[in-house]
Amino acid sequence: MSYNRLLRNLDYTLILTVILILAFSLVIISSATHVTSAVGDQSDSYDYVKKQLIWILMGVVAVILVMMVHYENFVNYSKFLYGLNLVMLASVLVLGHTAMGAQRWIAMGPFIFQPSEFAKVIIIITFADFLTKRDGRLKRFRDLFPCFAYIGIPMLLILKQPDLGTSLVFIAIMFGMLFAAGARPAHLLLIIGGGVCFISIWLYAHFNFGVWIPLEDYQITRLTIFLDPWKDWQGAGYHMIQSQIAIGSGGLWGKGLFNGSQSQLNFLPIQHTDFIFSVVGEELGFVGTVTLLVMFFIVVYRGIQIASEAKDTYGNLLAIGVVSKLAFHIMVNVGMTAGIMPVTGVPLPLFSYGGSSMLTNMCSLGILLNIYMRRQKLMF
Template identity: 60%
Template sequence: MGTRRLFKNLDFTLIGVTGVIIMFGLVIIGSASTDYGWWMRLGLDIDKLQEANILQRLLWMKKEYVFKQAVWALLGAGVAAAVVYIPYEDWRKYTRHLYVINLLMLGAVLVLGHTAMGAQRWINIGPFVFQPSEFAKLIIIITLADFLAKREGRLRNFKELLPTFIFVGVPLIFILMQPDLGTSLVFIAILFGMLFTASSKPWLVSGLFGAGVAGAVGLVWAHLKFGTWIPLHDYQLKRLTIFLDPWSDIQGAGYHVIQSQIAIGSSGLWGKGLMRGTQSFLEFLPIRHTDFIFSVLAEETGFLGATLMLVLFGIFLYRGVRIAIESKDTFGTLLAVGVVSMFTFHILVNVGMTIAIMPITGLPLPLFSYGGSSMITNMAAIGVLLNIYLRRQKIIF
């Protein structure tokens, strides 16, 4: 395919929305990574901050976080371009290899992984640190799409669905051992999103999902009530349930949620302005450039800024759904559904946990939160969507 024809048939709406989200994210990351320590080193005090607007902008432009995120976005764009160039149908030849590589990569984390914040999720390669579980999301989408496409029309009962649960369950166990509960839940969202599309009886998949949720809630309730065993550490269980009543542990597990609610609740219509959010600037809000970046966005840009971001994500997801519908084959449809399921779950959980309607799982806001592995994986996933859209009709070639 000629480069000119390839370029002509890309989904420019999806590309444009992605670019706007990333640029918006760079601005908020720059603001979120500005803290009182900067001003202390400059000999400034709070009373003089209003007079330091120009200096603020200069310092922000030099932020290490912003620079790194921009580099990762550019690298991700290169990865996305490479993903677009290779016809997605050809990937089916290598899905077994990808599945094995995925298991080896996740297994290596347990042996060679770097531990931080109580979890062993990262691998150091020289000066670089990457999180294999991020890349595992996209690999499981590709391999599961092929697995389900080969079984089209043969997913009518639990017995026929069981191999699919085993297929996803094996890498899921490796991720739970790290432990990485957030990514494990993403795997489950991807699994059921793709199964709902692939099965000839979606009501069965819906029933299994409902039964699974009810069973999980029952296990948690039984553990809290009677002390029965549950496959979660105490801190994980606390993080999952604290959103129900964050004020029950103000200085502990509920602190993040409470500070996030204060930040969002005090923002008003227009917000407090970039680098003027008190919860962020004075460091009341923890991990504000990653997990709780939506709180910073809402506090500093207000209801209008937060709504704009959600609208952009809405357009992004709509394009993903359209690509899934317009795909020329089942494999392409399942790939697109898997990508949309991954992004949807991330967005709902990340935004939901900042306003205390979702558990705290440590999931970043796609394309927006700071993080190299997440950015490159998300950009590669967008490359998958563009690839499917580009080859949606055979007549194009």
């Protein structure tokens, strides 16, 4: 196979945009952590930046490896990957490392990785194969139930950790791919609308009549506190209030890098991961946040274009799965920091600090590039 010809078919717009996002992220992580990294046991103010750079370089290697394997060959490992996914998620419940009240990580020597992050990519690959084999057979309502079961099994294991944010990502991936696979929009909207109404009624019954709900108290609070964070401004609503103050105080141009009061004085919680968008808003203002959102829009738009130009159904569904994952992450993280969505712990893709998230998002981009460079049947 002529790799030179394949390389000429790369989506360089997507690649350049991702490079700009990654460079931007390193600058913001530096600003968000240089104070906290220079105290205590950490004397290097660029410690987080160096670690993130290592993850980015490993991600580049992952992109290259993913691109080298024709995406059509992924189907050969679909059953194995689905089984591996279940084993990996189940092992977290037994061997998992607990942090911040959740058991989501597995320690392997000096490395700690989050299986649920890798589960997102695996479910996209395997569910695309599952739906491709049902092409044209998703028109009836009952045809959707096997799909719900397929996604529901790993999702229940993730909920057990508990990891509500990743479970919601699974739902977004499922509905995005079902829509692309030909499921009737009316059926999908009916399910989504019915689910929202059911959960709303259940929450109302829980708060007013003490009806049992299968969530921890802190999860219920995180789901609902965004409606009125000031009712517990020193507790559950603190994070959201500080984030809104940070974004609002940035104004048009921001306070400047390393000059944000909320971030530099540690009022803003976990500012290098979940609330990194708030740092952008405070230090670079409206201009900085819009610039970042435009770059994310380009990535999502290119993903949709790649899906539309894919030469087969499997490639189309793979691309839509990746786009659904990225778009949901962006929407929820930005909405969470702005105070219009619940705090679910969903990181900003390619931007928040974190090794597992970076590697899986880079693998996702590798899938998109793989599909695009093989969008035509090349003649050699």
